Amino acid sequence: MTKSAQRKPGKPAKKYSQAARLHDVIRILEARYGATVDELAEECGVTRRTVYRDLDAIRDAGYPLISEPEVDGRVLYSFMTGFTRLPPITFSLEELMTLYLCRGQLGFLQGTPFQDDLDAIFGRIHSSLPPRSVAHLERIAETAAPKFQGQRDYAVKKELLKELRRALLYQYQIDLSYTPARRDTETYRFDPYTLLFYGGALYLGGYAHNRKALRLFLVDRIEQLTVLDDRFEIPEDFSAGDLTGSAFGLIDEEQFMIKVRFGPEIGHLIRERTWHPSQEMVEEGDGSLVLTFEASGEKEILAWLYSYLPYVQVLEPKDLKEKFLENLQKAMQGQSPL
Numbered sequence: 001m002t003k004s005a006q007r008k009p010g011k012p013a014k015k016y017s018q019a020a021r022l023h024d025v026i027r028i029l030e031a032r033y034g035a036t037v038d039e040l041a042e043e044c045g046v047t048r049r050t051v052y053r054d055l056d057a058i059r060d061a062g063y064p065l066i067s068e069p070e071v072d073g074r075v076l077y078s079f080m081t082g083f084t085r086l087p088p089i090t091f092s093l094e095e096l097m098t099l100y101l102c103r104g105q106l107g108f109l110q111g112t113p114f115q116d117d118l119d120a121i122f123g124r125i126h127s128s129l130p131p132r133s134v135a136h137l138e139r140i141a142e143t144a145a146p147k148f149q150g151q152r153d154y155a156v157k158k159e160l161l162k163e164l165r166r167a168l169l170y171q172y173q174i175d176l177s178y179t180p181a182r183r184d185t186e187t188y189r190f191d192p193y194t195l196l197f198y199g200g201a202l203y204l205g206g207y208a209h210n211r212k213a214l215r216l217f218l219v220d221r222i223e224q225l226t227v228l229d230d231r232f233e234i235p236e237d238f239s240a241g242d243l244t245g246s247a248f249g250l251i252d253e254e255q256f257m258i259k260v261r262f263g264p265e266i267g268h269l270i271r272e273r274t275w276h277p278s279q280e281m282v283e284e285g286d287g288s289l290v291l292t293f294e295a296s297g298e299k300e301i302l303a304w305l306y307s308y309l310p311y312v313q314v315l316e317p318k319d320l321k322e323k324f325l326e327n328l329q330k331a332m333q334g335q336s337p338l
Contacts, residue, residue: 018054020170020231021046025054026063034068034076093133096125097140104141108200111155113162152201152220160225164204167192167227171234177224178217185223188215191232194240195219205243207232216243256317258301259292263311290315302327 021044028035028043035043040051055077059065064080091099103122109115126134154161167174174192179185193206202219262270264287271281271289279293295301302324305312309328314321 018057021050022054022057023170025051026058029065029077029079034078036074036076040077091125096129096137099125100137100141108151108197108202109154110151111153111158112202113158113165154202154219157219157222160222161202161219163225163227164192164195164219167225168195171231173228173230173232175226175228176217176222179221179223181221190215191234193234193238194243196240196243205240214243255294255296256320257292257294258320259290259314259316260305261313261315262289262291262308263313264288266308266311298323 024044025040028040037048037051037055040054041048044051044054046054055065066078066080068076068078070076103118106115106118109118129137164174166172171191174190175187176190177185177187188211189209190204191207191209192204194204196203196205196216204217204219204222206215207213208215261284267283267287267289270291271283275291276293276295278295279291282290282292284290298320301320305314305324306327314324
């Protein structure tokens with residue numbers, strides 16, 4: 001389990017978000033001839049004013065929402081007769097190309113319910129396009145696919161991910177059992193806020209009630225998951241960055257200043273990217289590049305530095321420099337650096 005910043009903890013909520021509430025309003029209107037504002041307010045547990053805002057949002061989204069006055073003075077809201085699904089969405093050829101490019105980067109979702117959803121979406125797209133256009137777009141997606149670098153198998157987590165998807169979509173609290181590396185299984189009452197994709201892996205982020213703080217869990221290590229009936233509200237000021245803080249990757253620990261020199265052989269590769277928001281770069285006369293930034297996550301930083309051997313030199317801090325050299329020596333002696 002990775003640890004997140006403590007400065008902006010999440011909180012349990014008394015109501016659920018507008019996205020989940022709109023789903024319930026739409027479901028109610030689809031299942032009945034109509035419903036009044038008072039009925040919707042009571043069933044969703046919100047005020048009449050909130051219901052009016054939700055109805056406006058549904059109408060703005062393209063739903064054929066109509067209102068009809070009844071004899072008793074009530075106003076019934078309903079969908080036009082014959083409406084059974086979402087309004088159609090059209091894409092330009094350029095937008096379709098972008099979708100296919102994105103799909104090519106999501107091979108790590110293989111075996112998950114998210115992959116099933118993607119297959120269904122692109123199946124509908126295929127049915128509406130000429131075969132020649134489909135073949136061309138598929139070639140683009142194959143070209144965009146990342147090279148194989150060790151892929152995780154989420155097929156064994158498929159049913160768990162289906163339940164997690166439901167909890168994320170409708171903002172239900174969950175109970176989960178999590179087994180950290182080299183530690184015993186722990187249980188959590190958890191508000192699932194979001195999924196993060198990092199390093200070809202899925203991470204669940206949200207608020208852990210028994211820790212009273214934000215937490216990140218590697219999905220591979222979630223042993224069991226139960227979706228509860230209680231709903232929660234994601235704080236309005238929450239962002240995914242709250243889960244990782246200043247981390248170089250995902251592990252948010254105490255920050256420290258890093259200063260590294262990259263040789264002229266790879267200086268241009270380092271210069272072409274932004275590695276951290278706080279970074280500063282200084283190019284030296286021989287083409288070497290000195291990179292300085294303040295971050296956390298020692299293990300992830302070391303793994304990144306080792307990928308540039310032998311053209312990298314740790315300058316500061318002293319502790320990181322010593323750990324960098326110590327691990328190299330252990331590797332040469334056939335020992336585990338962990």
